[in-house]
Amino acid sequence: MSQTRILYQFPISHYCEKxxxxxxxxxxxxxxxxxxxxxxxxxxxxxxxxxxxPVLRDGKRTVGDSTRIAYYLEKYYPNDPLIPAAGDDRQKVIELEQQFDRYGIYVRRWMYGLVLGQPAVMDAMFDPYNLPTIIKRLLVPVTEKGVAQLYGIRPDRVAAAGEKVREGLALIDRCIKGDPERYLVGKRLTLADIAAASLYAPLLSPPGTPWDMMPFEQQPQAVQEALLPIRESAAGQWVLRRYQKDRFRL
Ligand SMILES: N[C@@H](CCC(=O)N[C@@H](CS)C(=O)NCC(=O)O)C(=O)O
Incomplete structure:
Protein backbone atom coordinates (compact mmCIF):
# COMPACT_ATOMS: atom_id res chain seq x y z
CA MET A 1 0.00 0.00 0.00
CA SER A 2 1.31 3.42 -0.95
CA GLN A 3 2.59 5.33 2.05
CA THR A 4 2.90 8.49 0.01
CA ARG A 5 -0.82 8.86 -0.64
CA ILE A 6 -2.52 9.77 2.61
CA LEU A 7 -6.12 10.73 3.17
CA TYR A 8 -6.49 12.76 6.34
CA GLN A 9 -10.00 12.18 7.55
CA PHE A 10 -12.66 11.75 10.17
CA PRO A 11 -13.89 8.18 9.70
CA ILE A 12 -17.59 9.10 9.95
CA SER A 13 -17.43 12.19 7.75
CA HIS A 14 -19.53 11.71 4.63
CA TYR A 15 -17.29 14.15 2.74
CA CYS A 16 -14.32 11.91 3.57
CA GLU A 17 -16.32 8.91 2.36
CA LYS A 18 -16.82 10.72 -0.95
CA PRO A 54 -10.75 15.50 3.95
CA VAL A 55 -7.27 16.58 2.96
CA LEU A 56 -5.28 14.43 0.54
CA ARG A 57 -1.51 14.27 0.53
CA ASP A 58 -0.31 12.72 -2.70
CA GLY A 59 3.46 12.55 -2.74
CA LYS A 60 4.56 16.16 -2.68
CA ARG A 61 1.13 17.59 -3.47
CA THR A 62 -1.56 18.41 -0.93
CA VAL A 63 -5.20 19.10 -1.75
CA GLY A 64 -7.98 19.98 0.66
CA ASP A 65 -11.77 19.78 0.18
CA SER A 66 -13.53 16.78 -1.36
CA THR A 67 -14.50 18.67 -4.53
CA ARG A 68 -10.98 19.93 -5.14
CA ILE A 69 -9.67 16.44 -4.40
CA ALA A 70 -12.16 15.07 -6.94
CA TYR A 71 -10.95 17.36 -9.72
CA TYR A 72 -7.33 16.83 -8.76
CA LEU A 73 -7.73 13.05 -9.01
CA GLU A 74 -9.55 13.28 -12.34
CA LYS A 75 -6.75 15.43 -13.71
CA TYR A 76 -3.76 13.41 -12.52
CA TYR A 77 -5.35 9.93 -12.65
CA PRO A 78 -7.63 9.97 -15.69
CA ASN A 79 -8.17 6.19 -15.63
CA ASP A 80 -11.75 5.10 -14.88
CA PRO A 81 -12.98 8.67 -15.41
CA LEU A 82 -15.85 9.96 -13.31
CA ILE A 83 -16.48 13.16 -15.26
CA PRO A 84 -17.47 12.90 -18.93
CA ALA A 85 -14.89 14.58 -21.17
CA ALA A 86 -17.32 16.94 -22.92
CA GLY A 87 -20.90 17.79 -23.75
CA ASP A 88 -24.12 18.12 -21.81
CA ASP A 89 -23.40 15.17 -19.57
CA ARG A 90 -20.17 16.76 -18.40
CA GLN A 91 -22.03 19.93 -17.43
CA LYS A 92 -24.75 17.93 -15.68
CA VAL A 93 -22.23 15.96 -13.62
CA ILE A 94 -20.42 19.14 -12.60
CA GLU A 95 -23.65 20.83 -11.54
CA LEU A 96 -25.03 17.82 -9.68
CA GLU A 97 -21.78 17.34 -7.77
CA GLN A 98 -22.03 20.94 -6.59
CA GLN A 99 -25.68 20.59 -5.66
CA PHE A 100 -25.17 17.39 -3.66
CA ASP A 101 -22.18 18.91 -1.93
CA ARG A 102 -24.51 21.57 -0.56
CA TYR A 103 -27.19 19.01 0.35
CA GLY A 104 -24.49 17.18 2.34
CA ILE A 105 -24.51 20.04 4.84
CA TYR A 106 -28.25 19.61 5.41
CA VAL A 107 -28.00 15.83 5.64
CA ARG A 108 -25.42 16.26 8.39
CA ARG A 109 -27.49 18.82 10.29
CA TRP A 110 -30.72 16.86 10.02
CA MET A 111 -29.11 13.54 10.97
CA TYR A 112 -27.28 15.01 13.97
CA GLY A 113 -30.56 16.65 14.94
CA LEU A 114 -32.09 13.17 15.07
CA VAL A 115 -29.31 11.22 16.76
CA LEU A 116 -26.85 13.52 18.57
CA GLY A 117 -26.83 12.55 22.25
CA GLN A 118 -27.03 8.81 21.56
CA PRO A 119 -23.88 7.10 22.90
CA ALA A 120 -23.61 5.17 19.60
CA VAL A 121 -22.87 8.41 17.74
CA MET A 122 -19.79 9.19 19.79
CA ASP A 123 -18.79 5.50 19.64
CA ALA A 124 -18.94 5.64 15.84
CA MET A 125 -16.95 8.86 15.92
CA PHE A 126 -14.24 7.86 18.42
CA ASP A 127 -13.90 4.06 18.33
CA PRO A 128 -11.58 4.04 15.29
CA TYR A 129 -9.06 6.09 17.31
CA ASN A 130 -8.68 3.45 20.06
CA LEU A 131 -8.38 6.15 22.70
CA PRO A 132 -7.88 5.31 26.37
CA THR A 133 -11.34 5.23 28.03
CA ILE A 134 -10.59 8.21 30.24
CA ILE A 135 -9.63 10.37 27.26
CA LYS A 136 -12.75 9.34 25.35
CA ARG A 137 -14.88 10.13 28.40
CA LEU A 138 -13.38 13.62 28.54
CA LEU A 139 -13.74 14.23 24.82
CA VAL A 140 -17.34 13.08 24.37
CA PRO A 141 -19.21 15.96 26.08
CA VAL A 142 -16.90 18.58 24.58
CA THR A 143 -17.30 17.09 21.12
CA GLU A 144 -21.09 16.78 21.38
CA LYS A 145 -21.28 20.46 22.30
CA GLY A 146 -18.80 21.43 19.59
CA VAL A 147 -20.71 19.48 16.92
CA ALA A 148 -24.00 21.10 17.96
CA GLN A 149 -22.44 24.56 17.75
CA LEU A 150 -20.40 24.07 14.60
CA TYR A 151 -23.15 22.46 12.56
CA GLY A 152 -26.07 24.53 13.85
CA ILE A 153 -28.01 21.72 15.55
CA ARG A 154 -30.96 23.82 16.76
CA PRO A 155 -34.60 22.75 16.36
CA ASP A 156 -35.49 25.47 13.84
CA ARG A 157 -32.41 24.89 11.70
CA VAL A 158 -32.78 21.10 11.91
CA ALA A 159 -36.40 21.37 10.71
CA ALA A 160 -35.34 23.59 7.80
CA ALA A 161 -32.56 21.11 6.98
CA GLY A 162 -35.19 18.35 6.75
CA GLU A 163 -36.85 20.28 3.92
CA LYS A 164 -33.55 20.55 2.07
CA VAL A 165 -32.81 16.86 2.59
CA ARG A 166 -36.13 16.02 0.93
CA GLU A 167 -35.37 18.46 -1.88
CA GLY A 168 -32.11 16.61 -2.60
CA LEU A 169 -33.90 13.26 -2.56
CA ALA A 170 -36.43 14.63 -5.03
CA LEU A 171 -33.54 15.67 -7.26
CA ILE A 172 -32.14 12.12 -7.18
CA ASP A 173 -35.61 10.82 -7.96
CA ARG A 174 -35.97 13.09 -10.99
CA CYS A 175 -32.56 12.08 -12.36
CA ILE A 176 -33.24 8.34 -12.00
CA LYS A 177 -36.87 8.66 -13.06
CA GLY A 178 -37.91 6.60 -10.05
CA ASP A 179 -35.67 3.65 -10.98
CA PRO A 180 -32.96 2.82 -8.36
CA GLU A 181 -30.98 0.91 -11.00
CA ARG A 182 -30.27 4.00 -13.10
CA TYR A 183 -27.35 6.41 -12.75
CA LEU A 184 -27.89 10.13 -12.26
CA VAL A 185 -26.29 11.00 -15.60
CA GLY A 186 -25.82 8.66 -18.55
CA LYS A 187 -25.29 4.93 -18.29
CA ARG A 188 -22.45 4.61 -15.81
CA LEU A 189 -21.15 5.79 -12.47
CA THR A 190 -19.99 9.41 -12.33
CA LEU A 191 -18.82 11.85 -9.71
CA ALA A 192 -22.45 12.98 -9.38
CA ASP A 193 -23.45 9.49 -8.20
CA ILE A 194 -20.53 9.26 -5.78
CA ALA A 195 -21.33 12.69 -4.33
CA ALA A 196 -25.06 12.01 -3.95
CA ALA A 197 -24.71 8.46 -2.62
CA SER A 198 -21.92 9.19 -0.14
CA LEU A 199 -23.42 12.43 1.13
CA TYR A 200 -26.82 10.79 1.69
CA ALA A 201 -25.36 7.53 3.06
CA PRO A 202 -25.57 8.49 6.77
CA LEU A 203 -29.37 8.37 6.42
CA LEU A 204 -29.30 4.82 5.02
CA SER A 205 -26.36 3.23 6.91
CA PRO A 206 -25.26 1.04 3.97
CA PRO A 207 -23.43 -2.11 5.13
CA GLY A 208 -19.66 -1.64 5.30
CA THR A 209 -19.83 2.11 5.90
CA PRO A 210 -18.95 3.79 9.22
CA TRP A 211 -22.67 4.45 9.79
CA ASP A 212 -23.61 0.79 9.90
CA MET A 213 -22.61 0.99 13.58
CA MET A 214 -25.98 2.68 13.98
CA PRO A 215 -28.33 0.23 12.27
CA PHE A 216 -31.86 1.37 11.51
CA GLU A 217 -33.40 -1.46 13.53
CA GLN A 218 -31.63 -0.28 16.70
CA GLN A 219 -32.79 3.31 16.41
CA PRO A 220 -35.43 4.74 18.73
CA GLN A 221 -38.94 4.74 17.28
CA ALA A 222 -38.97 8.47 16.51
CA VAL A 223 -35.76 8.16 14.50
CA GLN A 224 -37.06 5.10 12.65
CA GLU A 225 -40.24 7.00 11.79
CA ALA A 226 -38.20 9.88 10.38
CA LEU A 227 -35.91 7.61 8.36
CA LEU A 228 -38.39 5.01 7.13
CA PRO A 229 -39.93 7.12 4.33
CA ILE A 230 -36.40 7.74 3.04
CA ARG A 231 -35.43 4.07 3.20
CA GLU A 232 -38.58 3.16 1.32
CA SER A 233 -38.26 5.86 -1.34
CA ALA A 234 -36.73 5.21 -4.77
CA ALA A 235 -33.95 7.71 -3.93
CA GLY A 236 -33.15 5.90 -0.65
CA GLN A 237 -33.12 2.55 -2.44
CA TRP A 238 -30.91 4.12 -5.07
CA VAL A 239 -28.29 5.07 -2.43
CA LEU A 240 -28.28 1.49 -1.12
CA ARG A 241 -28.10 0.11 -4.65
CA ARG A 242 -25.12 2.30 -5.57
CA TYR A 243 -23.31 1.03 -2.47
CA GLN A 244 -24.14 -2.56 -3.27
CA LYS A 245 -23.18 -2.35 -6.90
CA ASP A 246 -20.55 0.36 -7.25
CA ARG A 247 -18.75 0.81 -3.94
CA PHE A 248 -15.60 -1.27 -4.19
CA ARG A 249 -12.98 -0.97 -1.48
CA LEU A 250 -9.28 -1.46 -2.08
N1 LIG B 1 -16.67 21.37 1.42
C1 LIG B 1 -15.91 20.49 2.25
C2 LIG B 1 -16.75 20.10 3.46
C3 LIG B 1 -16.03 19.14 4.37
C4 LIG B 1 -16.60 19.14 5.77
O1 LIG B 1 -17.58 19.82 6.08
N2 LIG B 1 -15.93 18.37 6.63
C5 LIG B 1 -16.33 18.33 8.02
C6 LIG B 1 -16.55 16.89 8.45
S1 LIG B 1 -18.00 16.22 7.67
C7 LIG B 1 -15.22 18.91 8.87
O2 LIG B 1 -14.07 18.72 8.60
N3 LIG B 1 -15.62 19.61 9.95
C8 LIG B 1 -14.69 20.09 10.94
C9 LIG B 1 -14.61 21.57 11.02
O3 LIG B 1 -15.34 22.29 10.31
O4 LIG B 1 -13.79 22.01 11.86
C10 LIG B 1 -15.48 19.26 1.45
O5 LIG B 1 -16.16 18.94 0.47
O6 LIG B 1 -14.45 18.66 1.77
Missing part, protein backbone atom coordinates in the same frame (compact mmCIF):
# COMPACT_ATOMS: atom_id res chain seq x y z
CA UNK A 19 -13.03 10.98 -1.42
CA UNK A 20 -12.42 7.39 -0.26
CA UNK A 21 -14.96 6.14 -2.80
CA UNK A 22 -13.29 8.03 -5.61
CA UNK A 23 -9.81 6.78 -4.67
CA UNK A 24 -11.12 3.21 -4.44
CA UNK A 25 -12.93 3.53 -7.76
CA UNK A 26 -9.71 4.58 -9.45
CA UNK A 27 -7.76 1.80 -7.78
CA UNK A 28 -5.36 4.27 -6.18
CA UNK A 29 -3.77 2.80 -3.05
CA UNK A 30 -3.83 5.10 -0.03
CA UNK A 31 -3.68 5.06 3.71
CA UNK A 32 -6.04 6.95 5.98
CA UNK A 33 -4.96 9.07 8.93
CA UNK A 34 -7.68 9.85 11.42
CA UNK A 35 -7.32 13.31 12.94
CA UNK A 36 -9.01 14.19 16.22
CA UNK A 37 -11.97 16.57 15.81
CA UNK A 38 -10.90 19.98 17.12
CA UNK A 39 -7.11 19.71 17.04
CA UNK A 40 -7.46 18.61 13.39
CA UNK A 41 -7.60 22.28 12.44
CA UNK A 42 -3.94 22.77 13.34
CA UNK A 43 -3.06 20.17 10.70
CA UNK A 44 -5.58 21.18 8.03
CA UNK A 45 -4.58 24.85 8.31
CA UNK A 46 -0.95 23.97 7.98
CA UNK A 47 -1.42 21.48 5.16
CA UNK A 48 -4.15 23.05 3.02
CA UNK A 49 -5.16 26.33 4.63
CA UNK A 50 -8.68 25.08 5.40
CA UNK A 51 -10.56 23.99 8.52
CA UNK A 52 -12.21 20.85 7.20
CA UNK A 53 -11.41 17.29 6.27
Missing amino acids: SRWQLDHKGLPYVTRNLLPGPHRLRTRLMANIDTL
Whole structure:
Protein backbone atom coordinates (compact mmCIF):
# COMPACT_ATOMS: atom_id res chain seq x y z
CA MET A 1 0.00 0.00 0.00
CA SER A 2 1.31 3.42 -0.95
CA GLN A 3 2.59 5.33 2.05
CA THR A 4 2.90 8.49 0.01
CA ARG A 5 -0.82 8.86 -0.64
CA ILE A 6 -2.52 9.77 2.61
CA LEU A 7 -6.12 10.73 3.17
CA TYR A 8 -6.49 12.76 6.34
CA GLN A 9 -10.00 12.18 7.55
CA PHE A 10 -12.66 11.75 10.17
CA PRO A 11 -13.89 8.18 9.70
CA ILE A 12 -17.59 9.10 9.95
CA SER A 13 -17.43 12.19 7.75
CA HIS A 14 -19.53 11.71 4.63
CA TYR A 15 -17.29 14.15 2.74
CA CYS A 16 -14.32 11.91 3.57
CA GLU A 17 -16.32 8.91 2.36
CA LYS A 18 -16.82 10.72 -0.95
CA SER A 19 -13.03 10.98 -1.42
CA ARG A 20 -12.42 7.39 -0.26
CA TRP A 21 -14.96 6.14 -2.80
CA GLN A 22 -13.29 8.03 -5.61
CA LEU A 23 -9.81 6.78 -4.67
CA ASP A 24 -11.12 3.21 -4.44
CA HIS A 25 -12.93 3.53 -7.76
CA LYS A 26 -9.71 4.58 -9.45
CA GLY A 27 -7.76 1.80 -7.78
CA LEU A 28 -5.36 4.27 -6.18
CA PRO A 29 -3.77 2.80 -3.05
CA TYR A 30 -3.83 5.10 -0.03
CA VAL A 31 -3.68 5.06 3.71
CA THR A 32 -6.04 6.95 5.98
CA ARG A 33 -4.96 9.07 8.93
CA ASN A 34 -7.68 9.85 11.42
CA LEU A 35 -7.32 13.31 12.94
CA LEU A 36 -9.01 14.19 16.22
CA PRO A 37 -11.97 16.57 15.81
CA GLY A 38 -10.90 19.98 17.12
CA PRO A 39 -7.11 19.71 17.04
CA HIS A 40 -7.46 18.61 13.39
CA ARG A 41 -7.60 22.28 12.44
CA LEU A 42 -3.94 22.77 13.34
CA ARG A 43 -3.06 20.17 10.70
CA THR A 44 -5.58 21.18 8.03
CA ARG A 45 -4.58 24.85 8.31
CA LEU A 46 -0.95 23.97 7.98
CA MET A 47 -1.42 21.48 5.16
CA ALA A 48 -4.15 23.05 3.02
CA ASN A 49 -5.16 26.33 4.63
CA ILE A 50 -8.68 25.08 5.40
CA ASP A 51 -10.56 23.99 8.52
CA THR A 52 -12.21 20.85 7.20
CA LEU A 53 -11.41 17.29 6.27
CA PRO A 54 -10.75 15.50 3.95
CA VAL A 55 -7.27 16.58 2.96
CA LEU A 56 -5.28 14.43 0.54
CA ARG A 57 -1.51 14.27 0.53
CA ASP A 58 -0.31 12.72 -2.70
CA GLY A 59 3.46 12.55 -2.74
CA LYS A 60 4.56 16.16 -2.68
CA ARG A 61 1.13 17.59 -3.47
CA THR A 62 -1.56 18.41 -0.93
CA VAL A 63 -5.20 19.10 -1.75
CA GLY A 64 -7.98 19.98 0.66
CA ASP A 65 -11.77 19.78 0.18
CA SER A 66 -13.53 16.78 -1.36
CA THR A 67 -14.50 18.67 -4.53
CA ARG A 68 -10.98 19.93 -5.14
CA ILE A 69 -9.67 16.44 -4.40
CA ALA A 70 -12.16 15.07 -6.94
CA TYR A 71 -10.95 17.36 -9.72
CA TYR A 72 -7.33 16.83 -8.76
CA LEU A 73 -7.73 13.05 -9.01
CA GLU A 74 -9.55 13.28 -12.34
CA LYS A 75 -6.75 15.43 -13.71
CA TYR A 76 -3.76 13.41 -12.52
CA TYR A 77 -5.35 9.93 -12.65
CA PRO A 78 -7.63 9.97 -15.69
CA ASN A 79 -8.17 6.19 -15.63
CA ASP A 80 -11.75 5.10 -14.88
CA PRO A 81 -12.98 8.67 -15.41
CA LEU A 82 -15.85 9.96 -13.31
CA ILE A 83 -16.48 13.16 -15.26
CA PRO A 84 -17.47 12.90 -18.93
CA ALA A 85 -14.89 14.58 -21.17
CA ALA A 86 -17.32 16.94 -22.92
CA GLY A 87 -20.90 17.79 -23.75
CA ASP A 88 -24.12 18.12 -21.81
CA ASP A 89 -23.40 15.17 -19.57
CA ARG A 90 -20.17 16.76 -18.40
CA GLN A 91 -22.03 19.93 -17.43
CA LYS A 92 -24.75 17.93 -15.68
CA VAL A 93 -22.23 15.96 -13.62
CA ILE A 94 -20.42 19.14 -12.60
CA GLU A 95 -23.65 20.83 -11.54
CA LEU A 96 -25.03 17.82 -9.68
CA GLU A 97 -21.78 17.34 -7.77
CA GLN A 98 -22.03 20.94 -6.59
CA GLN A 99 -25.68 20.59 -5.66
CA PHE A 100 -25.17 17.39 -3.66
CA ASP A 101 -22.18 18.91 -1.93
CA ARG A 102 -24.51 21.57 -0.56
CA TYR A 103 -27.19 19.01 0.35
CA GLY A 104 -24.49 17.18 2.34
CA ILE A 105 -24.51 20.04 4.84
CA TYR A 106 -28.25 19.61 5.41
CA VAL A 107 -28.00 15.83 5.64
CA ARG A 108 -25.42 16.26 8.39
CA ARG A 109 -27.49 18.82 10.29
CA TRP A 110 -30.72 16.86 10.02
CA MET A 111 -29.11 13.54 10.97
CA TYR A 112 -27.28 15.01 13.97
CA GLY A 113 -30.56 16.65 14.94
CA LEU A 114 -32.09 13.17 15.07
CA VAL A 115 -29.31 11.22 16.76
CA LEU A 116 -26.85 13.52 18.57
CA GLY A 117 -26.83 12.55 22.25
CA GLN A 118 -27.03 8.81 21.56
CA PRO A 119 -23.88 7.10 22.90
CA ALA A 120 -23.61 5.17 19.60
CA VAL A 121 -22.87 8.41 17.74
CA MET A 122 -19.79 9.19 19.79
CA ASP A 123 -18.79 5.50 19.64
CA ALA A 124 -18.94 5.64 15.84
CA MET A 125 -16.95 8.86 15.92
CA PHE A 126 -14.24 7.86 18.42
CA ASP A 127 -13.90 4.06 18.33
CA PRO A 128 -11.58 4.04 15.29
CA TYR A 129 -9.06 6.09 17.31
CA ASN A 130 -8.68 3.45 20.06
CA LEU A 131 -8.38 6.15 22.70
CA PRO A 132 -7.88 5.31 26.37
CA THR A 133 -11.34 5.23 28.03
CA ILE A 134 -10.59 8.21 30.24
CA ILE A 135 -9.63 10.37 27.26
CA LYS A 136 -12.75 9.34 25.35
CA ARG A 137 -14.88 10.13 28.40
CA LEU A 138 -13.38 13.62 28.54
CA LEU A 139 -13.74 14.23 24.82
CA VAL A 140 -17.34 13.08 24.37
CA PRO A 141 -19.21 15.96 26.08
CA VAL A 142 -16.90 18.58 24.58
CA THR A 143 -17.30 17.09 21.12
CA GLU A 144 -21.09 16.78 21.38
CA LYS A 145 -21.28 20.46 22.30
CA GLY A 146 -18.80 21.43 19.59
CA VAL A 147 -20.71 19.48 16.92
CA ALA A 148 -24.00 21.10 17.96
CA GLN A 149 -22.44 24.56 17.75
CA LEU A 150 -20.40 24.07 14.60
CA TYR A 151 -23.15 22.46 12.56
CA GLY A 152 -26.07 24.53 13.85
CA ILE A 153 -28.01 21.72 15.55
CA ARG A 154 -30.96 23.82 16.76
CA PRO A 155 -34.60 22.75 16.36
CA ASP A 156 -35.49 25.47 13.84
CA ARG A 157 -32.41 24.89 11.70
CA VAL A 158 -32.78 21.10 11.91
CA ALA A 159 -36.40 21.37 10.71
CA ALA A 160 -35.34 23.59 7.80
CA ALA A 161 -32.56 21.11 6.98
CA GLY A 162 -35.19 18.35 6.75
CA GLU A 163 -36.85 20.28 3.92
CA LYS A 164 -33.55 20.55 2.07
CA VAL A 165 -32.81 16.86 2.59
CA ARG A 166 -36.13 16.02 0.93
CA GLU A 167 -35.37 18.46 -1.88
CA GLY A 168 -32.11 16.61 -2.60
CA LEU A 169 -33.90 13.26 -2.56
CA ALA A 170 -36.43 14.63 -5.03
CA LEU A 171 -33.54 15.67 -7.26
CA ILE A 172 -32.14 12.12 -7.18
CA ASP A 173 -35.61 10.82 -7.96
CA ARG A 174 -35.97 13.09 -10.99
CA CYS A 175 -32.56 12.08 -12.36
CA ILE A 176 -33.24 8.34 -12.00
CA LYS A 177 -36.87 8.66 -13.06
CA GLY A 178 -37.91 6.60 -10.05
CA ASP A 179 -35.67 3.65 -10.98
CA PRO A 180 -32.96 2.82 -8.36
CA GLU A 181 -30.98 0.91 -11.00
CA ARG A 182 -30.27 4.00 -13.10
CA TYR A 183 -27.35 6.41 -12.75
CA LEU A 184 -27.89 10.13 -12.26
CA VAL A 185 -26.29 11.00 -15.60
CA GLY A 186 -25.82 8.66 -18.55
CA LYS A 187 -25.29 4.93 -18.29
CA ARG A 188 -22.45 4.61 -15.81
CA LEU A 189 -21.15 5.79 -12.47
CA THR A 190 -19.99 9.41 -12.33
CA LEU A 191 -18.82 11.85 -9.71
CA ALA A 192 -22.45 12.98 -9.38
CA ASP A 193 -23.45 9.49 -8.20
CA ILE A 194 -20.53 9.26 -5.78
CA ALA A 195 -21.33 12.69 -4.33
CA ALA A 196 -25.06 12.01 -3.95
CA ALA A 197 -24.71 8.46 -2.62
CA SER A 198 -21.92 9.19 -0.14
CA LEU A 199 -23.42 12.43 1.13
CA TYR A 200 -26.82 10.79 1.69
CA ALA A 201 -25.36 7.53 3.06
CA PRO A 202 -25.57 8.49 6.77
CA LEU A 203 -29.37 8.37 6.42
CA LEU A 204 -29.30 4.82 5.02
CA SER A 205 -26.36 3.23 6.91
CA PRO A 206 -25.26 1.04 3.97
CA PRO A 207 -23.43 -2.11 5.13
CA GLY A 208 -19.66 -1.64 5.30
CA THR A 209 -19.83 2.11 5.90
CA PRO A 210 -18.95 3.79 9.22
CA TRP A 211 -22.67 4.45 9.79
CA ASP A 212 -23.61 0.79 9.90
CA MET A 213 -22.61 0.99 13.58
CA MET A 214 -25.98 2.68 13.98
CA PRO A 215 -28.33 0.23 12.27
CA PHE A 216 -31.86 1.37 11.51
CA GLU A 217 -33.40 -1.46 13.53
CA GLN A 218 -31.63 -0.28 16.70
CA GLN A 219 -32.79 3.31 16.41
CA PRO A 220 -35.43 4.74 18.73
CA GLN A 221 -38.94 4.74 17.28
CA ALA A 222 -38.97 8.47 16.51
CA VAL A 223 -35.76 8.16 14.50
CA GLN A 224 -37.06 5.10 12.65
CA GLU A 225 -40.24 7.00 11.79
CA ALA A 226 -38.20 9.88 10.38
CA LEU A 227 -35.91 7.61 8.36
CA LEU A 228 -38.39 5.01 7.13
CA PRO A 229 -39.93 7.12 4.33
CA ILE A 230 -36.40 7.74 3.04
CA ARG A 231 -35.43 4.07 3.20
CA GLU A 232 -38.58 3.16 1.32
CA SER A 233 -38.26 5.86 -1.34
CA ALA A 234 -36.73 5.21 -4.77
CA ALA A 235 -33.95 7.71 -3.93
CA GLY A 236 -33.15 5.90 -0.65
CA GLN A 237 -33.12 2.55 -2.44
CA TRP A 238 -30.91 4.12 -5.07
CA VAL A 239 -28.29 5.07 -2.43
CA LEU A 240 -28.28 1.49 -1.12
CA ARG A 241 -28.10 0.11 -4.65
CA ARG A 242 -25.12 2.30 -5.57
CA TYR A 243 -23.31 1.03 -2.47
CA GLN A 244 -24.14 -2.56 -3.27
CA LYS A 245 -23.18 -2.35 -6.90
CA ASP A 246 -20.55 0.36 -7.25
CA ARG A 247 -18.75 0.81 -3.94
CA PHE A 248 -15.60 -1.27 -4.19
CA ARG A 249 -12.98 -0.97 -1.48
CA LEU A 250 -9.28 -1.46 -2.08
N1 LIG B 1 -16.67 21.37 1.42
C1 LIG B 1 -15.91 20.49 2.25
C2 LIG B 1 -16.75 20.10 3.46
C3 LIG B 1 -16.03 19.14 4.37
C4 LIG B 1 -16.60 19.14 5.77
O1 LIG B 1 -17.58 19.82 6.08
N2 LIG B 1 -15.93 18.37 6.63
C5 LIG B 1 -16.33 18.33 8.02
C6 LIG B 1 -16.55 16.89 8.45
S1 LIG B 1 -18.00 16.22 7.67
C7 LIG B 1 -15.22 18.91 8.87
O2 LIG B 1 -14.07 18.72 8.60
N3 LIG B 1 -15.62 19.61 9.95
C8 LIG B 1 -14.69 20.09 10.94
C9 LIG B 1 -14.61 21.57 11.02
O3 LIG B 1 -15.34 22.29 10.31
O4 LIG B 1 -13.79 22.01 11.86
C10 LIG B 1 -15.48 19.26 1.45
O5 LIG B 1 -16.16 18.94 0.47
O6 LIG B 1 -14.45 18.66 1.77
